[in-house]
Amino acid sequence: MKTKSPNISRDGSCVVIPGMATAHSHAFQRALRGRTQRRPTSDSSFWSWRGLMYELAAKLDPDDIYNISRFAFVELALAGVTAVGEFHYVHHQPDGTPYDDRVILSDAVIRAARDAGLRITLIRTAYLRGGYQQAPMSGQKRFIDPLVEHVFHDIEKLKKRYKTDDQVHVAIAAHSIRAVPIEQVRELSDFARENKMPLHMHVSEQRRELAECKQEYGITPIALLNQHGVLSNNFVGIHATHISSDEIKMLGETQSYVCLCRTTERDLGDGLAPTAELINAGAEICVGVDSHAVSDAFEEMRAVELDERSRTEARTVAAEAPKLLDAATRAGFTAIGMKEKWHQDQVFLSAADPSIACVDDALLSDAVVFGATPRAVQRVTINGRVIVEDGRHVNYEAVLKGYEKTMQKLSL
Numbered sequence: 001m002k003t004k005s006p007n008i009s010r011d012g013s014c015v016v017i018p019g020m021a022t023a024h025s026h027a028f029q030r031a032l033r034g035r036t037q038r039r040p041t042s043d044s045s046f047w048s049w050r051g052l053m054y055e056l057a058a059k060l061d062p063d064d065i066y067n068i069s070r071f072a073f074v075e076l077a078l079a080g081v082t083a084v085g086e087f088h089y090v091h092h093q094p095d096g097t098p099y100d101d102r103v104i105l106s107d108a109v110i111r112a113a114r115d116a117g118l119r120i121t122l123i124r125t126a127y128l129r130g131g132y133q134q135a136p137m138s139g140q141k142r143f144i145d146p147l148v149e150h151v152f153h154d155i156e157k158l159k160k161r162y163k164t165d166d167q168v169h170v171a172i173a174a175h176s177i178r179a180v181p182i183e184q185v186r187e188l189s190d191f192a193r194e195n196k197m198p199l200h201m202h203v204s205e206q207r208r209e210l211a212e213c214k215q216e217y218g219i220t221p222i223a224l225l226n227q228h229g230v231l232s233n234n235f236v237g238i239h240a241t242h243i244s245s246d247e248i249k250m251l252g253e254t255q256s257y258v259c260l261c262r263t264t265e266r267d268l269g270d271g272l273a274p275t276a277e278l279i280n281a282g283a284e285i286c287v288g289v290d291s292h293a294v295s296d297a298f299e300e301m302r303a304v305e306l307d308e309r310s311r312t313e314a315r316t317v318a319a320e321a322p323k324l325l326d327a328a329t330r331a332g333f334t335a336i337g338m339k340e341k342w343h344q345d346q347v348f349l350s351a352a353d354p355s356i357a358c359v360d361d362a363l364l365s366d367a368v369v370f371g372a373t374p375r376a377v378q379r380v381t382i383n384g385r386v387i388v389e390d391g392r393h394v395n396y397e398a399v400l401k402g403y404e405k406t407m408q409k410l411s412l
């Protein structure tokens with residue numbers, strides 16, 4: 001079927017699309033790429049991967065977080081991303097003691113994005129416990145705040161610090177139902193509504209999380225959030241992989257956002273959200289790079305449809321190209337509180353790039369969404385400012401140097 005998206009046009013030798021948003025990122029995890037793929041001696045699972053991620057998180061100082069994040073953000077820019085929602089949960093020193101400047105690590109991530117030229121929403125994440133009836137593991141101590149008031153305080157501090165920079169937004173997250181009891185999720189949700197900022201939360205990513213939630217509350221996470229009035233078009237559920245048909249309905253009726261992170265979900269063996277059913281029910285879909293296991297915004301976008309094809313053994317199941325592009329642009333910007341900004345950025349793709357060459361105007365959106373790779377990205381502008389030119393990031397060499405310095409130090 002031929003479709004033409006109003007968001008894709010031609011400009012000389014280029015095809016122009018709006019800047020893309022990745023609504024869910026943990027930039028520091030970029031340092032794990034290629035380093036978690038071998039079979040461990042014990043079981044290989046999400047939970048064994050999480051152990052490796054905790055080991056990395058325990059080693060990082062503010063400069064490391066800055067260097068790794070800046071490199072990750074430059075790679076996103078090279079793939080046509082102009083706005084990132086950074087779900088940030090590494091807050092304190094390795095033993096859990098806050099830094100003198102409590103927000104020094106959030107600040108490092110924000111500066112990394114700004115120095116890479118990207119827009120960022122720093123999603124200050126609440127992480128209040130190790131799990132239901134579980135003492136924090138040593139690797140979790142950096143993440144934990146005893147009270148939600150600490151989270152609110154840090155958000156106010158960040159908002160104040162960056163109030164004159166309109167490319168920096170601040171939002172709030174509950175890490176997960178494992179890490180935040182429902183009473184505090186409600187408080188975070190109330191705060192988000194009062195402050196007109198989105199509330200993000202990992203939900204139903206792994207079956208074990210469902211079992212733990214049932215053990216504590218008698219129901220599964222989405223149903224619990226619905227019962228407590230947390231779901232709304234201000235709520236962004238990350239993953240929503242293992243959910244019931246009633247929960248699909250709840251997310252749809254409340255017009256909640258679901259952020260799919262397919263390259264990471266594949267990497268971690270999470271499973272696959274019932275994407276087509278979510279879309280049909282009325283949920284808003286956006287996408288995220290999450291662990292940076294792969295950084296390809298085009299792949300992230302088309303995987304929403306293509307992975308459903310693998311499951312259903314059918315084609316054109318969840319969405320066609322315009323809807324997928326909408327998920328990667330308008331919906332993603334809205335999910336990170338930048339609704340009014342999404343049309344200000346542009347990504348110029350070389351029309352001669354092999355991935356999209358010789359395509360009819362009427363099929364442009366299909367060709368770009370289902371075929372383009374980051375190699376086609378020639379130029380990226382954010383509100384008119386060029387951050388990628390001739391397929392190179394304007395500051396690539398210096399950024400790579402910083403990343404190399406940190407990776408040598410960490411010797412992972």
Ligand SMILES: [Zn+2]
Pocket residue numbers: 024026087202238290
């Ligand atoms: Zn995540």
